[in-house]
Amino acid sequence: MSTEAVGRPRPKGGGAVPFRALLWRFPWLRPVLLLTPPMAWFVLVYLASLVLLLITAFWSIDPFTTQIVQVWSTNNFHTILSDPTYRIIIGRTAGLAALVTITDIVLSFPLAYYMAKVASRRVQNLLFAAVLLPLWASYLARVYAWILILNHTGVLNWSLQSIGLPAANIGYTNTAMWLVFSYIWLPFMIIPTYAALERVPDSLLEAAADLGARRWRTTLDVVLPLALPGVVAGSIFTFSLTLGDYITPILVGGAGSQFIGNVVYSNVGIANNIPFAAALATVPVVIMAVYLLAAQRLGAFEAL
Amino acid sequence: MSIGFWSGLALRAWAVLVLLFLFIPILLIFFYAFNTSNIESWPIPGLTTKWFVSTWNDPDVRTALLLSVQAGLAATAIALVLGSCAAFAINRTSFFGRDAVSLLFVLPLALPGIITGIALNAFFSFGGVTLSLWTIIVGHATFCMVVVYNNVLARLRRTQGSLIEAAMDLGANGFQVFRDVTLPLISTAVVAGAMLAFALSFDEVIVTTFTAGAQSTLPIWIFGQIRHGILLPEVNVVVSFVILVTIIPVVIAARLTGGGGTARVPAAR
Amino acid sequence: MGVRQAGWIRLGCSAAAAVITATACGSTAAPAGPTLLVPPTAKLAPQTSIGAGEGQLNLVLWDGYADKTWVDPFTAATGCKVNQHPAGSSDEMVSLMKDGGGGNWDMVSASGNATLRLIYSGDVKPMNTALIPDFTNFQTLFQSPAWNTISGIHYGISLQWGPNTLLYNTKKFVNPPTSWGVIYDPANKGLVTVPDDPTFIADAANYLSKTKPSLRITDPYELTQPQFDAAVALLKSQQPLIKKYWTLPTDEISLFQNGDVVVGAAWPYQTIQLQLAGAPVADTIPTEGATGWADTWMLATKATHPNCAYLWTKWVSTPAVQAMQALSFGETPVNTKACAEMETRSPGSCKQYHADVPGSYFDNLKFWKTAIAQCPNGNTNCVPYDQWVSAWTTIKG
Numbered sequence: 001m002s003t004e005a006v007g008r009p010r011p012k013g014g015g016a017v018p019f020r021a022l023l024w025r026f027p028w029l030r031p032v033l034l035l036t037p038p039m040a041w042f043v044l045v046y047l048a049s050l051v052l053l054l055i056t057a058f059w060s061i062d063p064f065t066t067q068i069v070q071v072w073s074t075n076n077f078h079t080i081l082s083d084p085t086y087r088i089i090i091g092r093t094a095g096l097a098a099l100v101t102i103t104d105i106v107l108s109f110p111l112a113y114y115m116a117k118v119a120s121r122r123v124q125n126l127l128f129a130a131v132l133l134p135l136w137a138s139y140l141a142r143v144y145a146w147i148l149i150l151n152h153t154g155v156l157n158w159s160l161q162s163i164g165l166p167a168a169n170i171g172y173t174n175t176a177m178w179l180v181f182s183y184i185w186l187p188f189m190i191i192p193t194y195a196a197l198e199r200v201p202d203s204l205l206e207a208a209a210d211l212g213a214r215r216w217r218t219t220l221d222v223v224l225p226l227a228l229p230g231v232v233a234g235s236i237f238t239f240s241l242t243l244g245d246y247i248t249p250i251l252v253g254g255a256g257s258q259f260i261g262n263v264v265y266s267n268v269g270i271a272n273n274i275p276f277a278a279a280l281a282t283v284p285v286v287i288m289a290v291y292l293l294a295a296q297r298l299g300a301f302e303a304l
Numbered sequence: 305m306s307i308g309f310w311s312g313l314a315l316r317a318w319a320v321l322v323l324l325f326l327f328i329p330i331l332l333i334f335f336y337a338f339n340t341s342n343i344e345s346w347p348i349p350g351l352t353t354k355w356f357v358s359t360w361n362d363p364d365v366r367t368a369l370l371l372s373v374q375a376g377l378a379a380t381a382i383a384l385v386l387g388s389c390a391a392f393a394i395n396r397t398s399f400f401g402r403d404a405v406s407l408l409f410v411l412p413l414a415l416p417g418i419i420t421g422i423a424l425n426a427f428f429s430f431g432g433v434t435l436s437l438w439t440i441i442v443g444h445a446t447f448c449m450v451v452v453y454n455n456v457l458a459r460l461r462r463t464q465g466s467l468i469e470a471a472m473d474l475g476a477n478g479f480q481v482f483r484d485v486t487l488p489l490i491s492t493a494v495v496a497g498a499m500l501a502f503a504l505s506f507d508e509v510i511v512t513t514f515t516a517g518a519q520s521t522l523p524i525w526i527f528g529q530i531r532h533g534i535l536l537p538e539v540n541v542v543v544s545f546v547i548l549v550t551i552i553p554v555v556i557a558a559r560l561t562g563g564g565g566t567a568r569v570p571a572a573r
Numbered sequence: 574m575g576v577r578q579a580g581w582i583r584l585g586c587s588a589a590a591a592v593i594t595a596t597a598c599g600s601t602a603a604p605a606g607p608t609l610l611v612p613p614t615a616k617l618a619p620q621t622s623i624g625a626g627e628g629q630l631n632l633v634l635w636d637g638y639a640d641k642t643w644v645d646p647f648t649a650a651t652g653c654k655v656n657q658h659p660a661g662s663s664d665e666m667v668s669l670m671k672d673g674g675g676g677n678w679d680m681v682s683a684s685g686n687a688t689l690r691l692i693y694s695g696d697v698k699p700m701n702t703a704l705i706p707d708f709t710n711f712q713t714l715f716q717s718p719a720w721n722t723i724s725g726i727h728y729g730i731s732l733q734w735g736p737n738t739l740l741y742n743t744k745k746f747v748n749p750p751t752s753w754g755v756i757y758d759p760a761n762k763g764l765v766t767v768p769d770d771p772t773f774i775a776d777a778a779n780y781l782s783k784t785k786p787s788l789r790i791t792d793p794y795e796l797t798q799p800q801f802d803a804a805v806a807l808l809k810s811q812q813p814l815i816k817k818y819w820t821l822p823t824d825e826i827s828l829f830q831n832g833d834v835v836v837g838a839a840w841p842y843q844t845i846q847l848q849l850a851g852a853p854v855a856d857t858i859p860t861e862g863a864t865g866w867a868d869t870w871m872l873a874t875k876a877t878h879p880n881c882a883y884l885w886t887k888w889v890s891t892p893a894v895q896a897m898q899a900l901s902f903g904e905t906p907v908n909t910k911a912c913a914e915m916e917t918r919s920p921g922s923c924k925q926y927h928a929d930v931p932g933s934y935f936d937n938l939k940f941w942k943t944a945i946a947q948c949p950n951g952n953t954n955c956v957p958y959d960q961w962v963s964a965w966t967t968i969k970g
Contacts, residue, residue, distance in 0.1 A: 023478070028397070030393075030397075031392075031393035031394070031397040032393070034389045034390070034392050034393035035389065035390060035393040035394075035405070037385070037386055037389055038386040038387070038389055038390040038409075038449060038453075039390075039405075041386060041445075041446070041449070042408060042409075042446075045424075045427070045442060045446065046411070046412065046420075046423075046446050047408075048427060049420075049423035049424050049426065049427035050419075050423050052423065052426055052427055052430065053419070053422065053423040053426060056426065061959065067694065079963075083967070085966060085967040085970070088970070089966075107322055107325070108322070110314075110315055110318040110319070110322075111318060111319045111322045111323075113315065114315045114316065114318070114319045115319075118312060118315060125555070125558050125559050126555075126558075127319070127323075128558040129551075129554050129555045129557075129558035129559075130323060130326070130327075131326070132554050132557070132558060133330075133547065133550070133551065133554055134326050134327070134330060135503050135507070136503060136506075136507070136546060136547055136550045136554065137330050137333060137543050137546070137547050138507055138522070138523060138526055138539075138543050138546070139507055139509065139523070140509065140523060140526045140527055140530060140539075141333050141526060141539055141540065141543040142329050142330070142333070144344070144530060144539075145329035145330070145332045145333050145336075146329060147344075147827075148332060148336070148344050148345075148346060149328075149329065149332070151827070151831045151833060152831045152832045152833040153345065153346060153831045153832055154346050154831070155332070155346050158346055158347070171831075171833060172816055172817040172833065183325065183326075183329070186322075186325075186326060187326070195458075215308065215311065236410070236413075236414055237413070240413070240414045240415065240416060241416075243416055244415070244416015244417055244418055244419065244510075245416070245417075245510075246418060246510075247509070247510070250820055251530075253817075254815070254816055254817040254818075255812055255813075255815035255816065255817060255818060255969060255970065256812065256969070256970040258966070258969055258970065260416075261416060261418050263966055264418055264419075264422070265418060266664070266962065266965075266966070267962070268422055268668065272667065272668070272671070272690075272694070273959055273962070274422070274426065276963075277422060278422070281416075281418070281419045281422065284415070284416050284419065285415060285419065288414050288415060288416075291414075292407060292410060292414055293407075296403065296407065301406055301407075301410065341850075343826070343827070343830060343850060345830060345831065429671075429672060434675060434676060434677075435675065435677070517675065517677045518631060518656070518658065518677045518678070528659060530823075531636070531659070531661045531821045531823060
């Protein structure tokens with residue numbers, strides 16, 4: 001990408017010239033200089049803390065004093081892999097995260113399609129603002145509102161009973177968590193899907209119609225593949241945010257609703273067993289690493 | 305694009321239902337700001353405006369709100385500078401390991417908050433750093449940076465490189481190109497990124513729990529109130545206030561960016 | 574990877590490694606397992622007099638422990654402004670007080686299942702009981718209880734206590750239940766709640782100590798492996814009956830209020846709040862006895878306002894404040910002189926809260942303490958607390 005035209009008149013000014021010459025002579029200097037501050041932050045703060053956490057996972061604590069014993073061992077990982085409880089908890093967490101992601105895709109796609117392709121410009125703006133607005137209402141307040149809706153004498157049961165249906169006692173169950181998670185992360189799925197759909201040129205759709213494709217065919221063969229990166233980008237958020245959450249299971253979950261995050265949190269808080277918490281924390285990291293690699297293949301990073 | 309009558313109707317109905325789904329809990333939050341009882345139960349026992357007065361006079365609310373705004377602004381400022389730098393560097397350059405770097409930049413948002421939280425907490429305590437407003441800002445800036453980076457990068461990808469080259473052909477030096485051509489092109493993406501970053505920081509509770517000392521940001525205050533249970537309607541008042549205050553900026557941001565910052569893309573490139 | 578990028582990453586890694594090794598060398602683990610463990614702060618001599626107040630006091634405490642009614646007069650008299658950070662559970666308190674309070678907190682109102690952990694991690698330091706005039710009026714048990722006094726050194730001053738009661742819906746249970754068996758009864762499936770706290774294993778052990786004497790459980794906090802396994806098995810069989818494990822008192826209040834549960838383990842605080850809100854509940858202590866909690870004000874090792882801390886402890890130990898706190902929160906004072914004060918404020922309350930009981934009353938009440946591997950008979954095969962925590966995770970499912 002050579003951008004300097006030959007024979008360009010030399011600019012005025014003294015000291016600035018050698019620097020620009022440097023940038024021209026070594027074009028890779030520009031991205032490196034730009035990248036240094038953020039990379040420094042990332043490596044020295046973020047990565048260093050993650051590495052520290054990983055190292056801690058191989059340590060253990062002294063049961064008397066709860067101080068960390070810096071003796072290398074893989075006991076923590078062995079416990080996680082052998083005890084069936086942790087497998088159940090990990091399975092529940094990942095499973096619900098996947099279910100929430102699918103639910104949000106189903107809920108958001110028609111809305112995003114409507115916003116991107118059917119609505120007028122003004123309605124488009126209004127709807128976009130309407131989708132963004134719930135993000136400004138505190139996450140905690142919104143989850144708490146759902147407790148009000150789902151509990152034994154809440155809005156849901158009251159509505160069902162007033163039209164003669166039996167009460168659906170889904171308060172403090174995994175079903176309740178599924179509902180609440182799908183609700184909370186919905187804007188995170190709608191926005192990238194909408195952005196991706198908006199980028200699909202109308203001319204492509206018209207061309208498909210000209211070639212004889214019916215509406216469903218067009219949607220399946222043209223729109224969906226082009227919207228896929230956006231959908232996958234949104235799924236990164238819904239999946240990872242559900243995978244790591246511990247607050248919603250505490251507020252809305254019941255018995256048998258523990259998530260990976262809850263066990264990590266209780267090990268950090270109660271037992272001060274940071275090594276075990278760190279070991280367990282590597283599980284969602286590994287899951288997300290796999291997910292992100294797959295997402296990158298599907299082009300999601302271009303659509304974030 | 306033409307769409308059949310029934311399909312259009314179905315789409316509209318679906319959109320309405322999803323929007324109802326999104327907003328009914330928020331309407332409940334508004335409604336319960338007027339609750340006479342401090343216990344949330346359905347149906348609502350009675351209505352009163354006394355909580356508005358008590359929230360206005362509550363010093364803890366003011367402190368928490370102020371702290372959240374301060375942390376948000378500082379984190380967003382840092383994120384703007386560092387995130388944009390990174391986006392410029394990644395865009396249109398290719399070096400071996402670029403994919404690894406872009407993967408790295410997604411981590412703070414992709415990894416669960418509790419991991420970032422306990423990692424930073426352990427890091428600070430090993431480094432002997434006392435938890436304070438600054439540690440909160442460090443935690444927030446890390447994921448805010450990613451949000452700004454994503455937005456700016458997405459917009460840079462959509463800008464035509466030929467515009468930059470044309471400007472240079474016309475004699476502009478690097479700085480002038482940046483100021484007069486690039487910046488206006490990405491300005492709306494920067495604003496959108498900043499707004500989203502501020503929103504994330506403002507509502508963040510998990511990482512903040514682990515990086516705050518004696519300080520209470522607004523979400524931490526809300527969490528405390530949910531446990532206390534005595535001043536629950538004050539939470540509803542504060543949240544309603546925040547929603548109302550942010551309606552205007554959000555509408556403006558929507559108009560500037562995704563709502564149609566660029567017209568529907570004409571022909572595919 | 575380009576040379577430059579690799580270079581930066583290498584630099585970052587070595588920086589990280591340097592940080593880790595430099596600071597990790599500072600923290601060494603205390604030697605494990607001899608028969609009598611000495612807390613790290615045992616040698617720190619407490620101050621011998623109370624100096625001038627520092628103008629501020631930062632407290633980690635249960636909600637309601639620093640109510641305006643007795644905080645305002647305190648601030649007016651001493652100039653110490655009180656900042657409170659309410660914690661929802663003992664575990665949270667332990668977590669907040671890490672590293673001696675970190676310079677953020679001066680005192681913590683720790684319950685018995687947190688005190689030993691705080692003491693043995695060196696997060697709290699010895700206090701001088703001579704500086705608290707009302708100490709001599711305390712109920713004997715609470716002057717030097719096992720959960721805050723080790724080898725004669727006081728690591729805090731007792732504050733108030735209360736039992737873990739059986740809370741029930743009076744409409745569902747017309748006659749008060751007489752046994753803890755109701756919370757283990759499959760007939761109440763989906764209608765039970767118990768605390769989300771590994772210490773609850775002790776409650777199961779206490780129940781088994783009366784219903785399965787063959788296990789020979791004498792102290793529910795010092796369990797051998799077979800005794801521990803029996804308690805865990807009981808709780809696992811209880812899990813399908815549980816609607817929700819309550820983490821905060823307000824959780825349990827909502828559960829009873831909305832009719833989600835009809836019976837459960839609770840504190841008197843929940844009973845009082847529910848009755849104030851008109852809910853049809855009552856509580857009782859069944860025949861098997863119960864566990865109990867006793868709170869201690871402890872001084873953080875890195876407290877920055879120790880004088881205000883001592884002034885506060887003096888203040889809340891006086892009979893009047895003890896009575897006010899007991900009536901406001903729903904607990905029982907440790908100061909025997911508080912009984913009279915409670916009677917003037919609320920006649921009959923002294924008896925209702927058992928503030929006038931003799932020492933023998935506490936024989937059937939097993940106060941919280943942290944389980945450590947050291948058994949009373951000198952063996953070290955009792956199950957320590959970190960295994961209680963991992964077992965609790967498997968119980969909840």
